[in-house]
Amino acid sequence: MADHVPAPSRVDRPIRWWGTASSAVQAEGAYAADNWYAWEQAGHAPKSANGNGFAERYRDDLELLAGWGFTDHRLSINWARVLPEPDRVDRAAVDHYREVLSAGRAAGLRMWVTLLHTVLPQWMAEQGGFLGPEAGEHWRRWVHRAADEFGDLVDGWMPVNNPTSFAQKAYLTGTFPPGMRSLPEFLQALMAVHHADFEAASYLRGSGRPVCSNASLTHLLPADDTPEAAAAVAQWDAVVWDSWLTLARSDEYADAFDHYGFSYYAATAVDGSGQSRPYPFEASPGPLGYVPWADGLAEVLSRLARELPGRSFVVAELGYGGDDDAARVDYLSRALRHVDEARARGVDVDGVFFWTGIDNYEWLAGDGVPFGLFDRERRPRPSAELVRRMAPGAQRRPDGGVGPAGD
Template structure:
C-alpha cells in the first residue's frame, strides 16, 4: 500500500549497539563481568558514520535516530570530554550533509558509570544531574539536531534493570522497579519539555505491545502488565503539565504479550513460532497499537520510532515489514495520523545480551543490502 509523500522514512540505532560500550558506561563493566557478550566497536559506525549516512540516504531514507552517548560526553560527573563533543558534532554534521534529518536520543540502555553508582534515577539528586545533561546536550548539539527522542523505551529500561535483572545493576525487585519506572518516565517527559525550547520537534519512544489475557481469570494480571506499558506514561501525556511535551507520540513495536493466570508474560499469538529472542513477530499487533493510541490520545500525531525483525530468516523479515507497513497504510487511510516509521535497524549491530547473534539490519555488517532492504525501498518509492 502506498504511503503519503510526506511520510517520514527513517532508521534507528543506539550508541552502545553501533559504536560499542563506552569505557565510562555501566554496560562496559557489565560486559567485562561476564553478564553479556563484549560489544567491541559495535558495527563500526563510530568510524564509518559518513559512509553509512550516504548509504541510508541513497536508499531513500530521510531520517535517522542515533544516541549521543552521555557516558562519552560526560565520563565523570561535571567533566565534559571535548573529543567526544567534537566526535558527535562531526557525526551530526555528516548526517546533515548526507541529506538526513538526524534525531538525537540522550539515553538508550547504558548509563554513565558514575551516575549508576550513585543510584541512577533512584537517587534524590538524579533529577538535577539528568537536567544538567539535557541542558548540555541542547546547548552543545542543538544546532545540528533535527529532532529529539530523549529516552528510549522507559518501561523497558526500568524492567530490564530492576525487574528481570538483564541489565545492570541486575536487580529483581518489584518495589524498586515501580519507583524506577516512575522516575524514568518523568525524566523523559521533563527532558522533552526542555528540548522543545530548542525549536526542534520531540518524539517519545515508548515500548508498546498489546497485552492479552489468556483467560478471564488472567484479566487482573494482564491489567497490571498493561499499566506498566501504557498507564505509566499515558497519565503524563494527558496531564496539564506534560501534555504538550512531545510533538509526536512515538513508540517501538515488535510483538504482543499474553499474560496467564499467575501473571506470567508469554508470546502471542500462542502456538506460533517464536524468534530467537523468545517472542512471536506479530505484524498484526502493530495495527492494534495504532488503534489504541488513536483512541487514547485523539488528535495527536503518531510516530513509529522503532519497527524491526530480529533473526537470520530475511524472507520472514521482508514479510513482517511488508505486513506491518501495509497496516500503517491502512491505518492512515482510516484517518489515523501516522507521521512516519523509523526501522530498526539500518546496519546489523550489537544486540545487548544476544551479542551479534540476532541480526536486525536491512544491511549486513559488511553494508550489503538484504532482500528486505529492497522491499522497504519499494515502499519508499525509490526502486
C-alpha cells in the same frame, strides 16, 4: 438519538519521516566510563567491541542510508562519553558527535538524537542511577548540556528510548545493569524515567525542533479465559500503557511532546500468574523469545488513536530479529500495510523508523541476532529492497530500479 460523529478523514499526505534507528553502544561499542562496559567486563553480556564499526565508518554508512531512500536517522549520544565525570566534558567526544551529526546532514538525512538509550555513566550508576538522590539534577544538566552542544545540528529529539523496557530489564528481570529484581524499585524507577522523559521533552521543545517519545508498546491479551488472566492483563496494562498515558494527559505534560512515538515488535499474552506468554500461541518464538507478529501493530495504532485523539504518532522502532530475511520481508510488509490502513482511517502516523539499518550488537545476544536491512559488510538484504520500494516518494528510475525522487 445520538448526534452523528463523522469519522476522521484519511491522512493523504506522505509520511514525513522515513528513517533508521541505532544506539551508541550497539553501533559504536561500550565506552569505559559507561555502566554497560562494566556489565560486559563482569561477564553479564557479550563484549560489544566496536559495535558494527559505525564510529569509524559513519560517513559512508550515513551516505549509504541516504542513497537508499531514507530521509532520517536516529542515533543516541553516549552520556558517559561526553561526561565521563559529573563535571568534566570530553571535548573530543563532543567533536566526534558533532562530526557524525554534520555528516548525516551533509548526506541529506535529518538527524534525530536520543539522550538515554539503556546506558548510564558509571558515576551515575554508582550513585543509584535514576533511584539516586541527585538523579533529577544530573539528568537536567545532561539534557541542557546536550542541547547546548548539539542542538544546532539536531533535526529532532527522542529523549529517552523505551522507558518501560529500560526500567524492567534493570530493576525487575535483572538482565541489564544494575541487575536488580525488585517490584517496588522497578515501579519507582519506571516513574522516575517517565518523568525524566517528559521533563526533557518540555525543555527541548524550546529548541524549535520536533520532540517525539519512544514508548515500548505491545498489544496485551489474556492467555486464557480465567478471571485471574484478565486481572493480570490489567496489571500489565497499568505498567505498559497507563504509566505514561497518565502523564501525557496531565496538565503539566500535555504539551511536552509534539509527537507520540513507540517501538513495536510483538504482542504479549499474560496468564493468571502474571507471566507473559508468546503470542500467537501456535507460532514458534524467535531467537529473543517472542513471536514477531506484525498484526499487533494494527491494535497498537488503533488504541493510540483512541487514547490520544487528534495527536500525531510515529513508529519509532520497527524491526525483525533473526537470520530469516524472507520472514523479515513478510513481517515488514505486513506492518507497513497496517500503517497505511491506519492512515486511511485517519490515524495521523507521521513517521516510521526501522530497527535497524546495519546489523549491530544486540545486547545479551551479541552478534547472534541480526536486525539489519544491511549486513555488517553493508550488503543489502531483500528486506532493504522492500523498504526502498515502499519509501514515500519512491519512483521508478530509468534503469528500472527503485529509488527516492530526485535520484
